[in-house]
Every structure is written in structure tokens, then in C-alpha cells.
Amino acid sequence: MFSTDVLVDAAASATILQLGGFFEAVSVVLSWPVIGYLVFGLLLGIFLGAMPGVGPAVGMVVMLPLTFPLDAHVALILLTAIYLGGLYGGSIPAIVLNVPGTAPAAATTFDGYPMTELGRAKEALSLSAMSSAIGGVISATIVILMIPFLISFVLLFRTPDIFLMAILGLLMITIVAKGSLVKGLTAGSLGMFFTTVGVSPIGYETRYTFGFVDLTGGLDYIAALLGLFAVAEMIRLKSMGDETIADTAINVEGRISTAFNNLIKHPVVLGKSALIGCFIGAIPGAGSTVSNFVAYAEALRSSNHPDKFGTGVPEGVIASETSNSATVGGSLVPTLAFGIPGSGAAAILLGALILHGMVPGPEMFSRELDVTYSLFVSILLGNFVILAVGLMAIPYVGILSRMDVDRFIPLVLVLGVMGAYALNFNWVDIYYLTLLGVIGYTMKKYNYSVIAFVLGAILGPIAEEHLWRSLQISDGSWMIFVSSPLTATLTALTFIVFFQPLIGYTVSRFR
Amino acid sequence: MSFTFSGESAFFPRVTSGVVLVGATLLLLRNRLPEPLYTIVNKDERLIGNEDTDEDELAASELEEDIGSGRTDSHIVLALMFVSFIIVARFIGLLFASPLFVLAYALWTEQPKHVLIIMVVIGALIPYLFMIYINLPVMDGILTEALF
Numbered sequence: 001m002f003s004t005d006v007l008v009d010a011a012a013s014a015t016i017l018q019l020g021g022f023f024e025a026v027s028v029v030l031s032w033p034v035i036g037y038l039v040f041g042l043l044l045g046i047f048l049g050a051m052p053g054v055g056p057a058v059g060m061v062v063m064l065p066l067t068f069p070l071d072a073h074v075a076l077i078l079l080t081a082i083y084l085g086g087l088y089g090g091s092i093p094a095i096v097l098n099v100p101g102t103a104p105a106a107a108t109t110f111d112g113y114p115m116t117e118l119g120r121a122k123e124a125l126s127l128s129a130m131s132s133a134i135g136g137v138i139s140a141t142i143v144i145l146m147i148p149f150l151i152s153f154v155l156l157f158r159t160p161d162i163f164l165m166a167i168l169g170l171l172m173i174t175i176v177a178k179g180s181l182v183k184g185l186t187a188g189s190l191g192m193f194f195t196t197v198g199v200s201p202i203g204y205e206t207r208y209t210f211g212f213v214d215l216t217g218g219l220d221y222i223a224a225l226l227g228l229f230a231v232a233e234m235i236r237l238k239s240m241g242d243e244t245i246a247d248t249a250i251n252v253e254g255r256i257s258t259a260f261n262n263l264i265k266h267p268v269v270l271g272k273s274a275l276i277g278c279f280i281g282a283i284p285g286a287g288s289t290v291s292n293f294v295a296y297a298e299a300l301r302s303s304n305h306p307d308k309f310g311t312g313v314p315e316g317v318i319a320s321e322t323s324n325s326a327t328v329g330g331s332l333v334p335t336l337a338f339g340i341p342g343s344g345a346a347a348i349l350l351g352a353l354i355l356h357g358m359v360p361g362p363e364m365f366s367r368e369l370d371v372t373y374s375l376f377v378s379i380l381l382g383n384f385v386i387l388a389v390g391l392m393a394i395p396y397v398g399i400l401s402r403m404d405v406d407r408f409i410p411l412v413l414v415l416g417v418m419g420a421y422a423l424n425f426n427w428v429d430i431y432y433l434t435l436l437g438v439i440g441y442t443m444k445k446y447n448y449s450v451i452a453f454v455l456g457a458i459l460g461p462i463a464e465e466h467l468w469r470s471l472q473i474s475d476g477s478w479m480i481f482v483s484s485p486l487t488a489t490l491t492a493l494t495f496i497v498f499f500q501p502l503i504g505y506t507v508s509r510f511r
Numbered sequence: 512m513s514f515t516f517s518g519e520s521a522f523f524p525r526v527t528s529g530v531v532l533v534g535a536t537l538l539l540l541r542n543r544l545p546e547p548l549y550t551i552v553n554k555d556e557r558l559i560g561n562e563d564t565d566e567d568e569l570a571a572s573e574l575e576e577d578i579g580s581g582r583t584d585s586h587i588v589l590a591l592m593f594v595s596f597i598i599v600a601r602f603i604g605l606l607f608a609s610p611l612f613v614l615a616y617a618l619w620t621e622q623p624k625h626v627l628i629i630m631v632v633i634g635a636l637i638p639y640l641f642m643i644y645i646n647l648p649v650m651d652g653i654l655t656e657a658l659f
Contacts, residue, residue: 068645182552186534193527205516207524231593239586407626410616413593414609414634418641418649421605425648434597438590456527464523501551509547 025373028073029381037078038378042385045085051403052093055102056086060348061229062412064222065419072356073371077378079352083345084136084379087288087324088386091128092397096121104288104324107296111316118312122254122394127314128321129390130263135322136383138274139329144376151365154337160480162361163466164490166459169340171497173452181501184452187443191456194219201465214428223420223429224436224457225351228450229344230416231437234409236444256391262314269299269315270322277323281330288327288343295323329379336364336372339459347454354458592616604652606642610635
């Protein structure tokens with residue numbers, strides 16, 4: 001009886017602590033200048049997302065070195081806001097130009113652009129703003145409500161489990177996000193190998209410096225992020241030629257009230273797409289590029305008039321936009337809990353997390369719980385800003401989508417170089433950025449997973465340290481990786497994912 | 512030359528570089544691999560899209576199309592301009608090289624005069640602000656260090 005009372009008291013104390021953390025996060029996000037950074041980030045994200053081919057990742061990576069002087073939670077809120085805004089912004093050119101501003105808005109073109117052709121662009125844009133906002137709010141609410149359960153789960157992870165999660169995440173990303181497992185593993189391992197340059201975390205010996213003092217500090221992963229997401233992206237953008245600019249004047253016609261009526265007519269599509277987005281976002285490596293197609297396909301499958309999809313039905317826009325926005329909340333769960341991002345933008349956020357001295361994993365749900373809560377609260381509140389800005393910006397979307405990206409490319413490159421130099425005041429970071437800009441563009445061109453490389457570059461030191469610590473704990477015995485049910489499950493999952501192509505091949509032979 | 516570190520420090524780089532070597536070799540020789548290795552290496556696992564599409568062949572054919580249409584030039588020129596910018600910056604410092612790079616790019620893409628001026632001003636302001644606010648040594652270059 002006594003022990004039950006103690007348990008109840010402990011649970012009540014934990015709940016009070018979590019509620020305290022949540023309300024503290026609300027007050028932090030609503031305080032000045034945090035709210036200002038949130039709104040600025042959202043506006044910048046919408047602006048960059050609306051420029052076809054640019055996307056929020058570029059804005060996030062260029063802003064990353066500029067967040068040095070900011071507090072960790074403010075920096076993370078700013079970057080999350082750019083991410084969130086960019087996902088909504090991507091729908092603008094998808095609807096008015098038939099060119100998705102970002103990959104997660106690709107499915108929006110299917111019905112969004114036909115609505116514009118039918119003279120209902122304003123309705124489609126309003127639907128996009130409302131669906132994005134509602135999707136984001138539902139997803140953030142789900143995750144906030146789940147945090148107490150997540151805490152108990154994440155706190156089960158010990159040193160060997162963290163190492164295994166890093167390897168499993170890398171393997172998952174290679175098969176879920178893009179293409180061949182061999183390509184993904186090679187890219188991820190190359191990213192990890194680059195992190196071994198400089199002082200080793202074990203024994204503090206220098207590795208691969210070839211006598212150059214400048215290499216002692218290693219190759220900074222932020223410079224890698226800048227090279228892959230700013231330089232490589234700008235080269236890719238340039239290779240797209242004039243595809244990114246609207247060549248005709250855009251007429252924004254239609255009614256916002258019709259959009260609202262359409263939205264309340266389809267609560268099931270809205271709810272289902274939000275759940276799909278949140279769930280797929282939480283799968284390491286999947287992200288909004290996948291979720292918008294899955295939600296669109298589900299809306300089409302369950303519709304009474306599937307033949308009308310693709311001709312400008314509101315459900316198509318609702319499904320795609322709700323799900324891609326809902327992915328943000330979901331994708332932060334594996335990013336914060338295990339250090340495994342669901343997308344390029346989430347990988348940059350992970351980089352920011354480490355840059356500001358935080359370690360993804362159990363700490364984010366114990367010592368840094370207030371930061372975790374403030375991120376989700378900022379998503380929750382940010383979606384209301386998206387709704388307001390989205391509806392107010394509708395008359396001006398034509399201007400956004402007709403921006404000449406040539407005016408931004410050299411400035412983004414200069415900002416990227418300055419950001420890399422500012423990391424350690426070391427030219428090695430600029431050379432590394434340049435090298436990865438070229439490698440990154442080639443990787444994209446030949447469908448190698450850039451996210452796998454980034455994950456390797458970010459998680460390399462963490463994986464090495466946890467591997468070494470695990471082997472130290474076990475006196476060098478590899479049996480530590482099957483020593484508990486959780487560890488054994490993770491090891492088994494890692495092997496299954498690794499041998500999945502072989503298993504698939506064998507099964508297909510027997511069929 | 513630099514391989515003087517202990518076995519403990521060497522383990523992780525050995526594993527990662529080993530995976531890169533094996534993976535790169537498999538990809539390089541993939542058209543000569545025996546079954547089932549050929550299928551496993553060439554198979555693209557994805558949630559959406561055609562699993563059997565050879566992405567590299569697609570990329571290669573796109574590249575050929577680009578060369579035929581002359582579309583490849585612009586991003587190669589940009590990459591070369593960027594590398595030149597870094598080399599020039601190493602000599603004269605980022606403070607002077609940045610506006611020059613932006614100017615060269617704006618002239619190449621035939622921006623209107625007023626846009627060009629705004630771009631160059633911003634291109635000069637970015638390194639200047641970095642210098643003012645975080646004391647970034649953007650004036651340092653091999654030549655400028657000798658001069659100033």
C-alpha cells in the first residue's frame with residue numbers, strides 16, 4: 001500500500017515537473033525577443049520556400065553560424081521556424097506555377113495548380129495556409145502530449161544502445177530516404193571517415209593531419225553542412241536554368257471563404273493527413289518528401305470521387321499540405337531523442353543542437369527538457385503565425401514566385417563562406433566547404449544520399465565515442481551489444497536492415 | 512606519414528574507410544558483379560517511384576542532354592567562379608574578394624545596373640559586418656598581410 005502511494009506521488013511529481021516545463025516553455029517562446037526571432041524565422045522560411053528550388057535548408061544553414069551569440073533555445077526556435085515556414089512557402093509556387101518550391105510540396109501541384117488554372121488560386125493558397133497551420137498544430141499537440149511517454153522510453157537508452165541507434169539510423173536513412181543501400185552506406189561512411197581527421201576522442205592523438213597544424217581541430221561538420229546545403233544547392237539551382245522563374249503574370253483569383261468551407265467539409269482528410277505526416281516524420285529518414293505523397297494517395301484511395309483527383313479538388317491540397325506541415329513535429333522526435341534526422345532540414349537542426357552544446361538523446365528529455373518543450377511550443381505557436389501571414393500574403397505571392405534567384409546565389413555563397421570562416425577562423429573550413437560543395441552537387445546528380453553523408457559527419461564522433469565506451473565497459477567484449485533486450489533488439493534490427501536487400505532477393509527467388 | 516596513432520584510435524577510421532572502399536569498389540564494378548550481388552548493389556530501395564530505374568543511367572543521359580542543349584555551362588561556370596573566388600580571397604582577403612565575386616556574377620548574369628550596385632554593396636557589407644561584430648580577420652590574405 002505504502003509503495004503504491006509512493007509511486008503515485010512520484011508520478012504526480014513527474015507530471016507537475018513536466019507541466020512546469022511546458023508552461024515555462026510557453027512563457028519563454030512568448031517573451032521578447034524570442035517571439036521576434038520566431039516570426040522572423042517564419043517569414044524568412046516562407047520567403048525562401050516560395051522561391052522554387054531554394055527551400056528552407058539553405059536559409060537554415062546560412063543562419064546557423066550566425067546563431068553563435070544566441071542562447072541555444074533561441075537559436076533552435078529560429079531555425080525550426082525557418083524549417084516550418086519553408087514547408088508552407090513551398091506550396092506557393094506549387095499552386096501558382098506548378099513548380100514545387102520544395103520537394104515536400106510536390107504533391108500539392110497535382111490539385112493546387114489545376115485550381116489556379118480554374119481561377120481558384122486564392123482558394124488553393126488559403127487552403128494551403130489553413131491546412132498547413134492545422135496540420136502543424138495537430139502534430140505539435142500530439143508530440144507534446146506524448147513527451148511524458150517518450151521520456152520513459154528514451155531514458156532506457158544506454159551507451160551501447162546510442163551507438164546502435166546511430167548505425168541503425170544511418171542504415172534506415174539509406175533505404176527509406178533515397179536509393180541503394182550500398183550508395184547510402186558508402187556516403188554515410190565517408191561522412192563518418194571525414195570526422196576522424198584531427199584529434200581523436202580516444203587517447204587524444206592526432207589523425208590524418210599530415211603535419212598541418214590547421215587540421216588538428218578536425219573538419220567541422222557545420223562547414224560540411226554549409227558546403228552541402230548552401231554551395232551544392234546553389235550549383236544545383238544554377239543548373240536548373242530559368243525553370244525557377246515564372247514567365248507570365250500570375251492572377252490570384254478566388255475566395256478565402258470558399259477555402260474555409262471546403263476545409264470544414266473534409267475533417268477526416270485533415271485529421272488523417274496530420275496523423276500520417278506526424279507518423280512518417282517520426283520514422284528516421286522518411287520526412288515530408290515522403291509524407292505528402294502518402295497522404296495524397298490515402299486521400300485519393302478513400303475518396304468517393306477518386307477520378308476527380310488531379311483536376312483541382314480541394315482534398316488534394318488539404319492532404320498534401322496538412323501532412324508536410326505535420327511532419328515537422330514528428331521529425332523532431334527521432335532528431336532530439338536519437339540524433340537521427342528525417343530530412344536535410346532536420347539534419348541541420350541536429351547540427352545546431354550539437355553546435356550549442358547539447359547532445360541528442362536522453363539528455364534532451366531530462367536536463368534539456370525545457371529546450372525540447374520550447375521547440376514544440378514554438379511549432380504550435382508558429383503555425384498560427386503561418387496562418388495569419390499566409391492569408392495576408394496571398395495578394396503578393398506572384399511577386400515572391402517571380403524572384404530572380406540569380407540575385408541571391410552569389411550572396412548566399414558569400415554568406416556560406418563567411419559562416420564557415422567564422423566557425424574557427426580557419427581557412428581549412430573554407431576549403432572543406434568548397435570541396436563538399438562540389439562533392440555534394442555530384443552526389444545529388446548521381447543520387448547518393450546527401451543526408452546519409454551529413455548524418456555520418458554529425459554522428460561520427462558520437463558513434464565512435466559510444467562504441468569505444470561500450471567496449472571499455474565490457475572489457476572489449478562485443479557481447480555487450482546483445483546484453484539487454486533493448487540492445488539485442490536494436491542489434492537484430494540493424495542486421496535485418498543491413499541484410500534486407502539480400503533477404504528481399506532470396507524471397508523474390510523463392511516466389 | 513601521419514599513421515602514428517594507437518590501435519584504439521585507428522579502429523573507427525579503419526572500419527569507416529573499409530566500408531567506403533568496399534562500397535566504392537562494388538559500385539564501380541557493379542555491371543560485372545555476379546548474381547545476387549548485381550541485383551543487391553543495383554537495387555534502389557525506395558517508398559515511392561520505380562525500383563528498377565537505374566538512377567545513374569538517368570543522370571548520365573540527363574547530362575548528355577544538358578551538354579547537347581548547352582545547359583551544363585552555367586553551373587560549371589558558377590562552380591569555377593566560386594573556386595576562383597576562394598583562391599583570390601586567399602590572396603587578397605575575403606573583404607575585397609567578396610564584392611568582386613558578386614560583381615563578376617552580376618555582370619555574367621546581366622543584372623540591371625541598379626540591382627548590380629545593390630548586390631555589390633551587400634556583397635561588401637556581409638564580410639564587413641562579420642569583421643565588425645565578431646572580429647573575423649576578413650582582410651587577411653597572403654598579399655594583404657604583407658601590405659598592411
